[in-house]
Amino acid sequence: MTHKAFFCQHWSDAFRAAAFQSRLHDPAMAQRWAQARFFEGFLPVNRKQKKERLAELLQEKRTVIFYEAPHKLRTTLDDLTDAFGAERSITLCRELTKLHEEIWKTTLGEAVEHYRAAEPRGEYVLVMAGAPAGEDADAGLTLEQAAQRALELTGEGFGPTAAAKAAAQGTPYSKSEVYKQLLVLQQDRQTAE
Numbered sequence: 001m002t003h004k005a006f007f008c009q010h011w012s013d014a015f016r017a018a019a020f021q022s023r024l025h026d027p028a029m030a031q032r033w034a035q036a037r038f039f040e041g042f043l044p045v046n047r048k049q050k051k052e053r054l055a056e057l058l059q060e061k062r063t064v065i066f067y068e069a070p071h072k073l074r075t076t077l078d079d080l081t082d083a084f085g086a087e088r089s090i091t092l093c094r095e096l097t098k099l100h101e102e103i104w105k106t107t108l109g110e111a112v113e114h115y116r117a118a119e120p121r122g123e124y125v126l127v128m129a130g131a132p133a134g135e136d137a138d139a140g141l142t143l144e145q146a147a148q149r150a151l152e153l154t155g156e157g158f159g160p161t162a163a164a165k166a167a168a169q170g171t172p173y174s175k176s177e178v179y180k181q182l183l184v185l186q187q188d189r190q191t192a193e
Contacts, residue, residue: 037063038130043076052158054083055166061130070120077115080128081108089129095122146171147181151189154182 038060044050057064068076080088086109094102100122106114108128141149146167153163164179171178 037065037127039065041065042067043079048157048159050079051083051156052162052166054079055153055158055162056169058083058166059131059170061133063130064128066126066128068124068126070122070124073120073124074112074115076126077108077112080126081112084108084128086112091127093125093127096125098122141171143173143177143181144185146173146178147185150178150182151185154186160186 038057040053040057043066044053066076080090086107088108089105090108090111091103091105092111094100094104102122104111147164150160150163150167153166154160158166160182161175161179164182165175167182168175168178
């Protein structure tokens with residue numbers, strides 16, 4: 001069993017363990033835990049794959065759970081802030097079920113600031129709030145607007161397929177519809193140059 005698989009299994013067991021359940025007396029954690037949740041685990045190490053995965057999670061309404069090692073925490077918090085905004089609520093759980101357990105409810109922006117000065121120690125479970133219910137404005141986008149969003153994502157380093165998939169989330173359009181329109185926009189841009 002690889003280290004990563006062992007760690008995932010360990011934390012999965014920890015979440016189900018009675019020891020962890022007893023920690024739910026913390027109101028912030030209990031509220032997040034009671035909501036529907038989406039277990040993401042470790043994000044990809046590759047920067048491009050990580051960025052694409054975060055774009056796919058942009059419209060996720062459920063609470064999202066990530067694992068992170070201390071030496072990667074700062075980078076992950078920066079990436080989460082870039083993807084979801086500094087005001088997105090997050091609970092950082094450090095060293096769960098251990099002597100130095102710590103649970104801190106904050107925002108992504110505050111967490112980034114805190115860990116610029118403080119050295120991350122121990123393994124982390126990040127419990128991030130899902131997209132606010134008011135973010136359904138994307139349902140009113142036109143196909144051209146969704147394709148324009150995909151075009152902007154390609155400018156940020158996303159591949160065309162991943163950009164179309166991310167831009168289609170939360171809209172009435174399929175990934176393939178957005179992709180086809182994205183190709184039209186790219187062709188129009190090349191023709192104009």
